[in-house]
Amino acid sequence: MYLLEVADLKVKVENRIILDGVSFGLKSGEIHILFGPNGSGKTTLIGTIIGLPTYEVVSGRILFMGEDITGKSVDERAKFGIGVGFQNPPEIAGVKLGDLLKFCLGKSLEDEFSEEEMRLIEAFRLKDFLKRETHVGFSGGERKRSEILQLLFLKPKVLLLDEPDSGVDVESLKIIAGEIQRYIESSGASALIITHKGDILEYVNAKYGCVLLNGKIHCFTDPKHVYEDIKREGYEGCIKCQVKSEEKW
Numbered sequence: 001m002y003l004l005e006v007a008d009l010k011v012k013v014e015n016r017i018i019l020d021g022v023s024f025g026l027k028s029g030e031i032h033i034l035f036g037p038n039g040s041g042k043t044t045l046i047g048t049i050i051g052l053p054t055y056e057v058v059s060g061r062i063l064f065m066g067e068d069i070t071g072k073s074v075d076e077r078a079k080f081g082i083g084v085g086f087q088n089p090p091e092i093a094g095v096k097l098g099d100l101l102k103f104c105l106g107k108s109l110e111d112e113f114s115e116e117e118m119r120l121i122e123a124f125r126l127k128d129f130l131k132r133e134t135h136v137g138f139s140g141g142e143r144k145r146s147e148i149l150q151l152l153f154l155k156p157k158v159l160l161l162d163e164p165d166s167g168v169d170v171e172s173l174k175i176i177a178g179e180i181q182r183y184i185e186s187s188g189a190s191a192l193i194i195t196h197k198g199d200i201l202e203y204v205n206a207k208y209g210c211v212l213l214n215g216k217i218h219c220f221t222d223p224k225h226v227y228e229d230i231k232r233e234g235y236e237g238c239i240k241c242q243v244k245s246e247e248k249w
């Protein structure tokens, strides 16, 4: 059974169709990679799945563990276990990162972090940031590291990661991607990762890669193969082969 299934999704933003019949399914333990040029609708897809009001569903359905969630609110979807790592995580002035991380873990502010939680905080190099206001004055990469750690602490069943690698240094990328892989393996969750680059593919065991172009998802095959094709042939060239897996993705 699919944890998350998107069926023939058509989405409008400001009166323009951005997604024009997108279908895919994510099973437990799977990581899928989504490529696509700027403006093709990758962030739109994630925003629609989590239910942000900017994105108007014209037709199609979003199912979580078989239940139709297309009409549900953002908080209902989050409570089901859909978690988003945003492309541009916002500043949250007045809220200390340490307090927010405790909130993500379901702890009270007086609680201490466990050894394992502290290990992750240190692995993400965020120990010195716990008393700072969340993302205020953070560098691009620091913001991304913080965003992904918050998401892992929320323990979602489906992770929708919008360019988790953008602006992240090579050392940090290895750690972040390694922890994402470890979380997927140990929890049976699944992840959709949007990226423009190939480095992250070295550290996660992704099953399929595909390309979002002209409102549709194309090619369902080895992500490294897709990435190499895009580099060589461009997005239009890459989708010409139209490789399709037998599965729905």
Ligand SMILES: Nc1ncnc2c1ncn2[C@@H]1O[C@H](COP(=O)(O)OP(=O)(O)OP(=O)(O)O)[C@@H](O)[C@H]1O
Pocket (backbone or CB within 6 Å): 013, 014, 018, 036, 037, 038, 039, 040, 041, 042, 043, 044, 045, 054, 087
């Ligand atoms: N609120 C909005 N108002 C008007 N147009 C929008 C809005 N949000 C998105 N769009 C348009 O929808 C299209 C898809 O945007 P989206 O952010 O999904 O692209 P993307 O594939 O994530 O691109 P990138 O790789 O640059 O992150 C773009 O042309 C964008 O300008």
Ligand SMILES: [Mg+2]
Pocket (backbone or CB within 6 Å): 042, 043, 044, 087, 162
């Ligand atoms: Mg985007």
